[in-house]
Amino acid sequence: MPWTGIQADGRRDCEVYGADGEAGRQLTYRDAIREALDQALGMDPRVFLIGEGIDDPGGVFGSTLGLAEKYGSLRVMDMPLAENGLTGVAAGAAMTGMRPVLIHMRVDFLPMAMDQIVNHVAKWRYMTGGKVSVPLTIRAITGRGWGSAAQHSQSLHALFAHIPGLTVVMPASPRDAKGLLMGCIASGEPSLVIEHRWLYDLKEVVPEEPFLVPPGVGLIRREGTDVTLVGVSHAVYDLLLAAEQLATEGISAEVLDLRSVRPLDEALIISSVRKTGRMVVMDTGWKRCGISAEVAAVVSESAHDALRAPFRRICIAECPAPASAVLEDAYYPGCADVVACVKGLL
Amino acid sequence: MKPVSEILIELYRTMLRIRRFEERVVALYPEQQMKTPVHLCLGQEAIPAGVCIHLGREDQIFSTHRSHGHCIAKGMSLKSIAMELYGRETGCCRGRGGSMHLADPEQGIPGSTAIVGGSIPLAVGAALSAKMQDNGRASVAFFGDGASEEGSFHESLNFAALHHLPVLFVCENNQYATSSRLAARQPDTGIAAKGAGYGIPSRELDGNDVLAVYRAAGEALGRARAGKGPTLLECRTWRWMGHVGPTCDVENGCRPRDMHEEWLSRCPLEQLRIRLPESGALSPDFLESTELAVCLEIDSAFNTARHSPDPDPSQILRYVDGRG
Numbered sequence: 273m274p275w276t277g278i279q280a281d282g283r284r285d286c287e288v289y290g291a292d293g294e295a296g297r298q299l300t301y302r303d304a305i306r307e308a309l310d311q312a313l314g315m316d317p318r319v320f321l322i323g324e325g326i327d328d329p330g331g332v333f334g335s336t337l338g339l340a341e342k343y344g345s346l347r348v349m350d351m352p353l354a355e356n357g358l359t360g361v362a363a364g365a366a367m368t369g370m371r372p373v374l375i376h377m378r379v380d381f382l383p384m385a386m387d388q389i390v391n392h393v394a395k396w397r398y399m400t401g402g403k404v405s406v407p408l409t410i411r412a413i414t415g416r417g418w419g420s421a422a423q424h425s426q427s428l429h430a431l432f433a434h435i436p437g438l439t440v441v442m443p444a445s446p447r448d449a450k451g452l453l454m455g456c457i458a459s460g461e462p463s464l465v466i467e468h469r470w471l472y473d474l475k476e477v478v479p480e481e482p483f484l485v486p487p488g489v490g491l492i493r494r495e496g497t498d499v500t501l502v503g504v505s506h507a508v509y510d511l512l513l514a515a516e517q518l519a520t521e522g523i524s525a526e527v528l529d530l531r532s533v534r535p536l537d538e539a540l541i542i543s544s545v546r547k548t549g550r551m552v553v554m555d556t557g558w559k560r561c562g563i564s565a566e567v568a569a570v571v572s573e574s575a576h577d578a579l580r581a582p583f584r585r586i587c588i589a590e591c592p593a594p595a596s597a598v599l600e601d602a603y604y605p606g607c608a609d610v611v612a613c614v615k616g617l618l
Numbered sequence: 619m620k621p622v623s624e625i626l627i628e629l630y631r632t633m634l635r636i637r638r639f640e641e642r643v644v645a646l647y648p649e650q651q652m653k654t655p656v657h658l659c660l661g662q663e664a665i666p667a668g669v670c671i672h673l674g675r676e677d678q679i680f681s682t683h684r685s686h687g688h689c690i691a692k693g694m695s696l697k698s699i700a701m702e703l704y705g706r707e708t709g710c711c712r713g714r715g716g717s718m719h720l721a722d723p724e725q726g727i728p729g730s731t732a733i734v735g736g737s738i739p740l741a742v743g744a745a746l747s748a749k750m751q752d753n754g755r756a757s758v759a760f761f762g763d764g765a766s767e768e769g770s771f772h773e774s775l776n777f778a779a780l781h782h783l784p785v786l787f788v789c790e791n792n793q794y795a796t797s798s799r800l801a802a803r804q805p806d807t808g809i810a811a812k813g814a815g816y817g818i819p820s821r822e823l824d825g826n827d828v829l830a831v832y833r834a835a836g837e838a839l840g841r842a843r844a845g846k847g848p849t850l851l852e853c854r855t856w857r858w859m860g861h862v863g864p865t866c867d868v869e870n871g872c873r874p875r876d877m878h879e880e881w882l883s884r885c886p887l888e889q890l891r892i893r894l895p896e897s898g899a900l901s902p903d904f905l906e907s908t909e910l911a912v913c914l915e916i917d918s919a920f921n922t923a924r925h926s927p928d929p930d931p932s933q934i935l936r937y938v939d940g941r942g
Binding site: 320346347352353354357358359360361362364366368388390396397398399400402403407436439460461535 | 733777
């Protein structure tokens with residue numbers, strides 16, 4: 273099997289986020305994704321990519337550029353605007369020996385494929401008593417800003433993280449964008465990789481050789497002792513900025529990047545909160561029944577005694593994303609909200 | 619090519635195994651030991667028999683909530699199906715699937731889905747896989763008339779036609795979605811006509827005539843394997859029982875009695891016997907010995923199923939994913 277020899281990424285602690293001066297080759301988030309796809313196609317003949325417009329001049333915001341030319345239109349395949357049907361097609365191919373990567377330019381297109389993802393893909397292994405697996409990876413991108421509004425900017429990871437059988441990962445850095453994508457393809461499990469459009473230009477040192485970040489393993493991005501800041505995807509960036517600012521005021525914040533929302537790295541959350549005694553969770557999605565609620569529940573159930581203050585949650589406003597720039601500013605929380613929230617806890 | 623007599627014997631034997639299996643479910647279901655909703659295919663036996671006779675073990679079929687007949691015709695053991703109906707650990711899905719999710723990848727059955735229309739894109743995906751691996755396999759999507767109203771049907775036909783995929787779409791048109799008649803759900807153009815919009819050769823045929831199904835499916839699968847793309851077959855038929863469960867729904871007015879009686883008179887097994895009185899293939903001796911053999915096989919399957927072990931509740935989380 274082409275994936276068995278690839279090293280897992282063993283990082284657990286204190287990776288500096290997009291650090292300048294770290295030795296090695298830097299890649300953007302976009303190019304890290306493209307490199308992961310390129311390497312997966314190159315080493316595993318079972319892998320193919322399918323998505324609306326993935327071979328067009330835009331190349332899914334640049335993440336698939338050049339791959340159709342390199343691997344041909346059967347392995348990098350444009351597809352009809354038929355999200356549910358084509359999720360089923362990709363799943364059927366996955367059940368019969370292939371490892372498809374299905375690509376959506378918007379997370380908002382996933383609800384159209386809910387039937388195949390939730391009723392079929394997630395359950396197939398269980399329904400068949402473990403006899404038929406569905407090694408399908410789905411990439412989808414969350415947008416934000418410039419009036420993208422209600423149907424081009426959703427963060428729907430909690431919907432999918434609710435479903436047993438699905439893996440849901442949300443890379444926050446270029447290195448994880450490559451490692452988690454390869455980790456999902458290698459895992460043989462039905463996986464959803466939710467990327468954030470605002471991270472696409474971010475640069476970081478990314479190993480050139482293929483490597484795997486196993487889903488379900490969180491990462492401490494910055495060590496601290498006074499409060500644990502938990503986040504995913506783009507929220508991690510706001511948390512790191514806030515931690516920087518809090519440090520100048522003598523407050524030591526630990527930043528925990530979940531990286532996966534299913535499986536969830538409960539042990540890492542609990543150990544960090546036991547250390548700091550305080551927690552703020554920031555999500556790119558809504559609060560009600562969201563990942564922040566799940567993280568809070570994990571702490572309440574397993575480390576309640578360690579909390580020296582109530583946990584707090586920072587999420588987007590409980591409404592569809594508005595178009596007006598003024599309303600967008602009110603919709604998305606940011607670094608200042610985190611700083612204010614932490615100060616309120618101390 | 620197999621001799622005609624062998625083909626006739628195989629078609630008849632498959633239909634009889636399905637018929638007697640389903641009848642046994644009806645007989646034993648009131649014991650309430652098979653705790654799974656059963657969607658029986660009594661009366662529809664000719665379609666799986668006529669299609670699957672053309673398939674090798676490597677060819678893939680995807681089935682529906684009404685899956686028993688397809689799986690029997692494709693080669694699953696009656697025992698592993700019966701054990702699954704009893705929810706046993708030894709069943710084809712280890713008691714995790716039940717009647718509506720029968721699967722046996724060793725026999726080219728990746729699974730069955732209870733969501734109407736779900737089987738269709740999966741079969742197209744298996745055909746795409748076959749094309750990419752260039753392994754000469756074909757796949758078959760079985761589905762009912764209701765599925766032809768789902769988006770997944772149209773999305774699948776479009777994609778399969780676009781890429782000339784080796785897939786056969788078999789619509790078992792039993793004319794009712796639960797208790798909702800076809801005329802209340804679709805304009806009266808016929809389901810086969812929907813294939814034309816995608817440039818897919820399509821035919822409507824008598825789904826109770828096993829020889830008609832046999833010929834049409836053979837031709838379609840020949841085209842598929844030759845790289846000429848998909849075919850849609852609308853096989854008109856009638857289920858003898860209600861949508862779900864071991865009883866008929868005609869008594870309570872769900873379907874009209876006159877139509878029911880007309881279709882009962884067109885039993886697929888009877889038709890084959892009556893049409894071929896002189897062929898010799900289905901001689902009285904053959905019919906008698908086949909009946910006996912099938913009866914013994916079913917006795918054994920259900921006896922084993924009744925006495926097989928249940929799953930261990932501590933293993934409830936097994937098979938959710940490959941990590942467990």
